[in-house]
Amino acid sequence: MPTSKKKGTQTVVFARPPGISSWASIVGPKEGAGPWGSYFDWRLNDYLFGEETWEKAESKLLRETVKLAISKGNYQESDMELLIAGDLLNQTIASNFAARDLALPLLGIFGACSTIAEGLIIGAMLIDGDCIQRLVAAASSHHYTAERQFRLPTEQGTQKPPTAQWTATAAGAAVLDGLAAAGPRITAVTIGRVVDMGITDAADMGSAMAPAAVDSIKRHLRDMGRPLSYYDLVVTGDLGRIGKTMAEKLLSHEGIEPYSNYKDCGVSLFGLKQSGVNAGASGCGCSASMLCGPLLKKITDGDIHKLLFVATGALMSPLSSWQGESIPGIAHAVAIEY
């Protein structure tokens, strides 16, 4: 039985689109030195953020971003009924420990680097479904927690191939409010399918995720009966330079021409000249901070009216890579309009 809000195969259109009433982003030194540095609320000077371990630093990063998003919207922590958060660490400890200090009810989620979109989708559904009125969706990543979990010790010397991406040290949080009077709103969401094109190179995750991004964009447009040009900007999460090129090729192949209105957070976050970046940025914090920094600012400034935010995730683990599995990708699309 089709429900009243479901449209097409994978899309949900909201009857009362939840507002994004407040948001915040905190980024690390490298991200702060990038082209969008001034759009983030805080730029850290130190990757440890005054903590003893990288993991504690990431948890604090997430916690402070959530607090900042709440206070920027003139809310109290007690106004929030739910925190939906996720990160890349095993058992999502950055989120779990952040929520311990915040004392908010928690739904911990994992969608690899697409986590913030997954949080916004669940949050928007809970609000439009009349279950919850106000909540925070957040996601974080930290370069050094990711390096040590997915790759090698941080001081270990390695030479990265040009396809590799730099995991962003960043967090983004957005407050969704069912009673928001004005501001950007989530009008529709498309939940992505897992797509695997057989890429096994863990140093080239952009190519692994590009087919998932294109699949979700295509299905969103088909479900909604819209052309890509309906949106002022379509932005993918962290495909990086190689993944973005592949996504453009695949979109053309599907008969969707991505003209100048297609960008990728992974390409944008860092400058071309920044060292060690190679193909661009990755990590939950990449798309989360770009959304809860530059993108939402541009929406409220009136530069963008209709945004399709397509956060992408590579759903592998070091274990699956060692066992020779290919890298499955996922992408969730969130339509934000003002």
Next chain:
Amino acid sequence: MDDGKLKAPEIADYKTQVEQIKPQPKLLKNCVWAFATGGFICLLAQIIFNYLLASGLDKIQAGNSVSIIMIFLGALLTGLGVYDKIVEKAGAGAIVPITGFANAIVASAMEFKHEGYIFGVGSKIFSVVGPTLLFGFVFSVLIGLIKVFINA
């Protein structure tokens, strides 16, 4: 992609396309860096070796002392957070010499310090060099056996 299931030709085609657009590593530049850095490390070791010989150590003593000094330098530069930056440029030129081996062990030890001395440093210190040690031991035994047969 419409029925949701991907077909083998699509996957093969996609992989080919990715290979076509992947930027290739800058082979010549990387080789020059590796040669220069690796050469410099060896040159430095040779200078120390000659100095030790001149100071009156015999060949075996001087050789062992050079190894120890180079391991110390690799460990020190790792602790100072410099060695990984050298490898980023020099690649195998800085990984293959004994300083690179020291880097791999010290980096692991530093990384897992916070998990304690048993489950952290103790169990993870050889996480990177473990394979080198294991197969080094295995091949030393094999080569030893071959030598025994040749001499017999």
